[in-house]
Amino acid sequence: MNSDIVARVIPCLDVTNGRVVKGINFVDLRDAGDPVELAARYDAQGADELVFLDITASSDGRDTMVDVVSRTAEEVFIPFTVGGGIREVGDARRMLRAGADKVSVNTAAVQRPELISDIAAEFGAQCVVCAIDAKWDANRNSWIVYLHGGRTSTDLDAVQWAEHAVALGAGEILLTSMDRDGTRDGFDIALTKAVSSAVGVPVIASGGVGTLDHLADGVLDGGATGVLAASIFHFGDHTISEAKNLMSSRGIRVRPV
Amino acid sequence: MTVRPRVAVLDYGIGNLRSAQKALEKVGADAVLTSDAVVVSSADAVVLPGVGAFGACMNALRDVQLEKVALDAIASGVPFLGICVGMQMLFDGSEEDTEARGLGVIPGHVKWIPPTVQRPQMQWNQLNLKKDEPLFNNLGEHPWMYFVHSLHGVPNDDSFVAATVEYGATLNVAFRKGNVFATQFHPEKSATSGLGLLHNFVTSVNA
Numbered sequence: 001m002n003s004d005i006v007a008r009v010i011p012c013l014d015v016t017n018g019r020v021v022k023g024i025n026f027v028d029l030r031d032a033g034d035p036v037e038l039a040a041r042y043d044a045q046g047a048d049e050l051v052f053l054d055i056t057a058s059s060d061g062r063d064t065m066v067d068v069v070s071r072t073a074e075e076v077f078i079p080f081t082v083g084g085g086i087r088e089v090g091d092a093r094r095m096l097r098a099g100a101d102k103v104s105v106n107t108a109a110v111q112r113p114e115l116i117s118d119i120a121a122e123f124g125a126q127c128v129v130c131a132i133d134a135k136w137d138a139n140r141n142s143w144i145v146y147l148h149g150g151r152t153s154t155d156l157d158a159v160q161w162a163e164h165a166v167a168l169g170a171g172e173i174l175l176t177s178m179d180r181d182g183t184r185d186g187f188d189i190a191l192t193k194a195v196s197s198a199v200g201v202p203v204i205a206s207g208g209v210g211t212l213d214h215l216a217d218g219v220l221d222g223g224a225t226g227v228l229a230a231s232i233f234h235f236g237d238h239t240i241s242e243a244k245n246l247m248s249s250r251g252i253r254v255r256p257v
Numbered sequence: 258m259t260v261r262p263r264v265a266v267l268d269y270g271i272g273n274l275r276s277a278q279k280a281l282e283k284v285g286a287d288a289v290l291t292s293d294a295v296v297v298s299s300a301d302a303v304v305l306p307g308v309g310a311f312g313a314c315m316n317a318l319r320d321v322q323l324e325k326v327a328l329d330a331i332a333s334g335v336p337f338l339g340i341c342v343g344m345q346m347l348f349d350g351s352e353e354d355t356e357a358r359g360l361g362v363i364p365g366h367v368k369w370i371p372p373t374v375q376r377p378q379m380q381w382n383q384l385n386l387k388k389d390e391p392l393f394n395n396l397g398e399h400p401w402m403y404f405v406h407s408l409h410g411v412p413n414d415d416s417f418v419a420a421t422v423e424y425g426a427t428l429n430v431a432f433r434k435g436n437v438f439a440t441q442f443h444p445e446k447s448a449t450s451g452l453g454l455l456h457n458f459v460t461s462v463n464a
Contacts, residue, residue: 002374002375002425004374004382004423004424004425005374005375005380006380006381006382007380008380008381043448046448048380048381048403070275073275073276073279074279077276077280077283077445077446077447077448077451077452078403078446078447078448079403079405079443079446096273097273097275098275099273099275099276099279100273101273101276101446123308123309124308124309124310126308126309126377126379126405127273127308171377171379172379200375200376201375201377202375202379202380225375225379225380255381255383255401
């Protein structure tokens with residue numbers, strides 16, 4: 001790892017109908033609080049960025065999300081990304097105008113890849129994050145892209161899709177291992193390494209963090225420059241500061257809290 | 258200070274202007290997003306933000322007739338802050354789009370970060386301060402700021418450089434020339450250190 005790289009610790013807030021929830025393997029939901037309150041707390045704790053994932057299906061819920069973004073922009077002065085339900089450029093524009101710094105696209109970008117180039121053309125590649133939910137397929141001996149929050153499989157190879165997304169203008173890849181998500185067994189290092197070696201843009205590792213060492217593994221072994229986690233922070237198991245101290249003790253440069 | 262300084266944030270349809278406005282309000286300014294020459298000319302300070310591509314930003318600025326407005330504000334002597342591509346536009350031109358002409362306020366050019374390191378630099382990094390600059394007051398010796406960029410400013414005259422960071426090379430990331438201050442990083446997204454810098458900018462209005 002280049003010594004000028006400073007790794008980012010990124011709490012993820014899954015939001016539905018204006019509340020933060022955490023899905024375990026994308027299903028069981030537990031209520032974890034007000035998103036704006038949590039976002040401000042993470043900012044104060046020294047989080048480097050935040051990700052809001054809107055898991056609402058209804059259009060009423062989407063309006064609520066715009067309101068969450070707008071209120072967050074008034075209180076939180078670190079970069080934040082909003083994903084979930086970004087289907088067209090207009091959806092991205094709404095979130096960015098409300099105060100988000102980046103949008104992440106997932107299902108709609110697989111179905112219509114020009115969504116990535118269209119958003120990048122209007123707002124710049126730096127604000128387009130391509131989120132990829134990937135799952136190991138033993139028969140094909142590779143990771144396959146899943147859509148709709150992990151409910152729908154595709155024929156798409158995750159590493160190839162990441163490369164294509166970057167070629168289209170994605171400025172960053174948010175890579176979630178569906179095999180690990182919610183397990184607390186650590187990131188899928190092989191997957192993370194495969195994608196981070198294939199693309200030139202930053203990769204954020206996601207899915208499976210159970211200990212602080214897992215965060216460091218994602219950077220040192222997986223080649224990620226951002227590490228994303230939810231449960232270990234939401235339920236008070238660990239603070240951002242503890243995460244950064246551990247990463248620092250393992251030789252990773254971080255912004256101290 | 259009893260009256261909140263009025264800060265005009267130049268709105269030419271590019272990027273996330275709301276966060277710049279909210280951050281300025283947070284540190285005590287009355288911040289307005291505007292493309293109105295009259296509003297800008299009566300403001301106590303002016304901010305030129307920008308994200309995306311150099312050429313696209315210059316075109317957008319010219320399309321809403323803000324190029325002259327920005328240059329007039331600078332000539333008037335009010336505190337002026339350029340952020341990110343808003344900083345880059347103050348130079349003569351950029352390697353990103355060699356056809357596009359910049360504002361030519363800071364003589365020099367914007368150049369690519371060396372390809373030996375991941376581009377863009379999308380992370381926090383620690384400043385090395387090169388000037389006894391009032392906007393750095395109370396930020397500590399090496400404040401952390403948030404960056405998203407693939408190019409950086411190289412002025413003809415090094416004395417305009419106010420701060421650098423190490424990223425593949427020593428990159429110039431803040432500049433001072435008279436009433437103009439400019440940052441490659443995003444103070445509005447740099448938590449307490451960024452808000453501290455903006456606070457210093459806003460209070461410089463009455464200084």
